[in-house]
Amino acid sequence: MGAAHTIVPEVLDALKDVSYPADRDRLLTAAREAGAPDEVVRALRGIPAEAYGGREEVARAVRATPDSGPGHDTTQRAPQARHRGRPGVAQHLREEPKTPIHEEFDR
Structure with missing residues (x-):
């Protein structure tokens, strides 16, 4: 429950x-x-x-309503959605599109 x-x-x-x-x-x-x-x-x-x-x-x-817990608070849902994040996934593990500067560094 x-x-x-x-x-x-x-x-x-x-x-x-x-x-x-x-x-x-x-x-x-x-x-x-x-x-x-x-x-x-x-x-x-x-x-x-x-x-x-x-x-x-x-x-x-x-x-x-969904269970409360880390990442399930309604105040946290919108920022996570905007940043393509999921609850419980560290920022450094999230896939982010490369910016032109990052693409330049990869050359």
């Missing part, structure tokens, strides 16, 4: 006072106001930005 599955009860507990429908921003605000742990806030940041009709919909969205 992944981290997203084990955090669902904590997410739902942090959102016990929310009235639905509620969008992701409202859920994040409610979790912060309830003093939710950072893992709960991260899990809610990872769900789609849409309106949720109830706790069951939120639980399904949290379960569908």
Whole structure:
């Protein structure tokens, strides 16, 4: 079972006072106001930005998010995609196109 599955009860507990429908921003605000742990806030940041009709919909969205861990944080995905990187691959092992300067050095 992944981290997203084990955090669902904590997410739902942090959102016990929310009235639905509620969008992701409202859920994040409610979790912060309830003093939710950072893992709960991260899990809610990872769900789609849409309106949720109830706790069951939120639980399904949290379960569908990828497990957290090195390289799986949503704040790290965009830079990795821009740099053609994959989580867990060292920069010096990534294939990068050669620049004209590198091509000149290879001659």
